[in-house]
Amino acid sequence: MKIKYTLLKEEKNTKARYGKLETNHGTFETPMFMPVGTLANVKTLTPEELKEINSAVILANTYHLWLRPSADTIKKAGGLHKFMNYDGPILTDSGGFQVFSLAKAKDISEQGVKFKSHINGEPLFLTPELSIEIQNKLDSDIAMSFDECPAASASYEYMKQSVERTIRWAKRGKDVHNNSNQSLFGIVQGGAYQDLRKFSALETVKLDFDGYSVGGVANDGESKEDMYKAIIYSTEYLPKDKPRYLMGVGDPIDIIEGVIRGIDMFDCVLPTRLARHGHAYTRYGNINIKNAKYKEDFTKLEEDCDCYTCKNYTKAYIRHLVVCNESLGGRLLSIHNIRFLIKLTEELREAIKNDTLLEYKEEFINKYKK
């Protein structure tokens, strides 16, 4: 079965949508935040811990799993769900983003992308067809089309050619997609150029995907203003009966701004990456737990947070673990940070239902930027 999105309510004063997403691994409400499980695990955490913080879809990385342990090994395990023992929905990216960022691909042709493995320098060649073939084997619930993700600084001319190629790649991927239990999303690119976003959205929608991603935002050097514009330039042309996924965005304020512009799904490595570096989200802005002022601070990260970490541990203890490089510290912060973003989306859904999203945003930002 493919996923099924149902739009349940549009907020009065914004483009925000409250909806539900039915998958082969459960039904969940949107807007939602999806934690990233790069290598078939959300770093330091178990599936049970993700469920306890009401996590729904998680994201896994096609590029990383292709290299280790390989798509064939995961297929032999019975697919990604069985391999990692996660019975909730899984979304896989196309590998494109990692190829362009991590592996620093230089050789892009119509056929695909030549690059070198970030692990051992081995030459590799990823095509739209191969990306889909790998994702078919991983057997995720939602697969992504293989796209080029140009730098925010790319010229109009380059961006135009890239957008056109990404549409051709999307069609090639869709043509070979062969997994009736897996949905496939198209990706809207076009940088900050309004006409390219429109072109990309309209042409991608013509190919009739199960959902649509907005890509190429939150890139190096892009301003927040450009990012928010790029979202609205894209969502404007997307069908209302399909889910919209803003790729790679996990800053709390960006999530709110994305929801206001009609986004349903978000993912980001930030909550777990920040955690490993000792940072915690709080309603009053992010804190660095390594700061000396927390050494004997026996209060919780957030007194009213309902996560396991805040129910059980003090800042002083978490600081001690982080300062001593004990990985339990990063684990406790990961639980809190992911819960923080998931709680945020729960509150956003309530605000959409009550048509109070703009008030919610103002209140949130006033505290968070204090």
Added chain:
Amino acid sequence: MKIKYTLLKEEKNTKARYGKLETNHGTFETPMFMPVGTLANVKTLTPEELKEINSAVILANTYHLWLRPSADTIKKAGGLHKFMNYDGPILTDSGGFQVFSLAKAKDISEQGVKFKSHINGEPLFLTPELSIEIQNKLDSDIAMSFDECPAASASYEYMKQSVERTIRWAKRGKDVHNNSNQSLFGIVQGGAYQDLRKFSALETVKLDFDGYSVGGVANDGESKEDMYKAIIYSTEYLPKDKPRYLMGVGDPIDIIEGVIRGIDMFDCVLPTRLARHGHAYTRYGNINIKNAKYKEDFTKLEEDCDCYTCKNYTKAYIRHLVVCNESLGGRLLSIHNIRFLIKLTEELREAIKNDTLLEYKEEFINKYKK
């Protein structure tokens, strides 16, 4: 309240004892294995995970906690239990072992030991009185006397002087011990010398501690035969109504041999250290999960193991995590390895109750060394 040990049964054919240990944080059966929580956490694990594998007492390191976050910080937190949110019993060592191994103390006098911090080289001075004072502040259930732990290769003359000094240190520590909720153990030293072990045991028992440790075994260069002899040379002179703790031993066969010689409590960093290096205990010997043969081995570490890891994950998945340096891998192996040793002690208790310990040992070793 001090701990209370009750000897429930002696095995017919060996010196093994089945007993119970009442503490301010619950009552538990012996023989028991105690996981090590060096820096106020059993690496990668939460208190709930320790309870799930029937862990009872855990051990924390006085030396490490003295340096970070400091005894005063933990006292301000309300003691070690509150600081780390663990409501089971905690045993603290004296810091002696770390001072002699990790910090490589060179300057031992009657007064105490001068050495340098392994973190920043700062000069430090630890005395029997200070060790007890720190442990009083940590507020563990069981504290250890400060002892010298000479190398197995030490001469008879050196070992004799050291044993005599350790007894004087034990008395000095006991004199300043000031925590009515904390029990204090004396430590028997003497290397592989029968008369020194006897002297050390008898003189330490004269000081009337709440329990007795056998120290200075499992040191570099000591043979298994010498180690087993040192245990029996010590336990022979220890009172039957007090618990006996063999420090730093976690090899499964050594635990069995220790139990046969009358030991009630064991601790070791091995299960978690092996886990971090990708090793797992199994009934058929230890395995290195990084071995290529496990890449597509979709069976459990041990099919009949009742731990969370074996109930949920395959060797192929754990191998993938360990190979990719994902700390969840070490976490899953830690759960299994600790459970393995705790299960071993559960089976040893049954064998003592049934007077079948020697048969159990033979069967275990036949499989394990296969």
